[in-house]
Amino acid sequence: MAVRLDFKAMCTRFDVTPRTLRHYEYIELLSPERVGRTRYYGPREIARMTLILRGRKFGFSLEEIRQWLELYDADPEGTTQKQAWIELANRQLDELLERKRHLEDAISELTALRDGVRDELGNRP
Secondary structure: OOOOEEHHHHHHHHOOOHHHHHHHHHOOOOOOEEEOOEEEEOHHHHHHHHHHHHHHHOOOOHHHHHHHHHHHHHOOOOHHHHHHHHHHHHHHHHHHHHHHHHHHHHHHHHHHHHHHHHHHHHOOO
């Protein structure tokens, strides 16, 4: 039998707030099955949530994630989606590497400044 999670179980499994889960539904990244007022998330929605959170971890925008997920619906074989993923990943890697360079520069500059001030304090008569 396929796994089906209710709203609370979905929040718990993915460690997200109810607000986050409702937002993903509102912007149509997730479409749970509804039985009365209860929402059930099946394997498709669970897989999509996994991909959404992984995309967010890597710094992708929700719109980029949406476009990527829509490609799967258009091409169930996944070829188009995989090609798009490579392009998105390359762009994101370039951006992350640039941020890393900026952080490394800031760390070096701050370290040098701190060390200079510490040396000044140590050289006082």
